[in-house]
Amino acid sequence: MKIKTIKYSFLLLAIAVMSAACQEKMVNKFDSESSLFFFRGTSNSKGTPQQDSVSFSFFLSESSVIEEIIWVDVQLTGMPSDKDRPLPIVQTNVGQPGAAVSGTHYVAFNDPSIAAQIVMPANKVSVAIPVKVKRTLEMNTAEFRLDLAITTNDYFIAGIKDRTSYTVKVTAMAVKPALWDVANSYLSIFGPWGQAKMKFIIDYVEFSDFDQVLTTDYRVYLAIKAKAKLAEYEQAHGPLYEADGITRVIFP
Structure with a gap:
């Protein structure tokens, strides 16, 4: 009976040691795993808005500008590393209608x-990566999607499944700014958006940074200047x- 008890005790001890080793391996594996997601x-x-997509237009750039950089934040879950790690970012709509073409509409990530x-830099948990878009003549009448x-x-x-995709749309046509209809923003200054109106604001009011949130005083200044210039x-x-030849450009 005593021998059986000793054998049983050794068996329990062996199981406990194996279980602890397995748990330690699982914990270490979990701790070492890292994943990525797009900031929102x-x-x-x-300092610019970043949701699930961005629309960029060369309409806001000087005609001599043929390339622009859109900065996109990528963040890390898990532990940072002591070395740079390449980011596995790919285009998923290659060959589809309206898809941006690598080398033509944007610079390939490699x-x-x-x-x-x-890359995710060493000892960092976030990074801004450049999406370098390229102007083409066809962008004057079309939009391309990356x-x-x-x-x-x-x-x-x-x-994170719903945070691992991001869309960049690029064109040279006028694009309504994301903040235009936000309360106390551009709608309150300039009224409803229009392509001719936006071009007038850029050329005559000399304002083109539609991504910034404006102070009350600056909104008043722009409203007065827009009316005077018009x-x-x-x-x-x-x-x-x-x-359309019907909608007249006016400011409230």
Whole structure:
């Protein structure tokens, strides 16, 4: 009986040791796993809104500008590393109608000019990566879509499902700014959005940064300046209309 008891005790001890080792391995594995997701919020590390997509237009850039950078924040879940880790970001709509083409509408992420920036830097838990878009003539009448997804590689496992995709839309046509209809923003200053109105604001009011949240004093200043500049324009050229020839450009 005593021998059986000793054997039973050794068996329990062996099971306990194996269980502890297994648990330690699982904990260590969990602690070492990292995943990625796209930041979402009203202000990323560059101070611009970042939700599930962004629309960019060369309409706001000088005609000589052929490339622009859109900064997109990527964040880490898990422990930071003591070395840079490449980010597994890919385009998911290759070949689809209206899809952006690598090398034509944007610079590929493995291009030597930006590849070193498509990493999670050592000892960091977030990074702003550059999406370098390129102007083409066809953008004057069309919009191109770049659907991005964070996948997996040797350094990162699958991340938060609804935060691993992001869309960049690029064109050279006028695009309504995301903040236009927000309370106490551009709608209250300039009234309903229109392409001709926006072009007038850029060229004559000399304002083009529609991503910023404005103070009350600056909103008042822009409203007064817009009315004054439109009055000057109409005195010299007559009323200004949108492309439909019916909607007149006015400021409230």
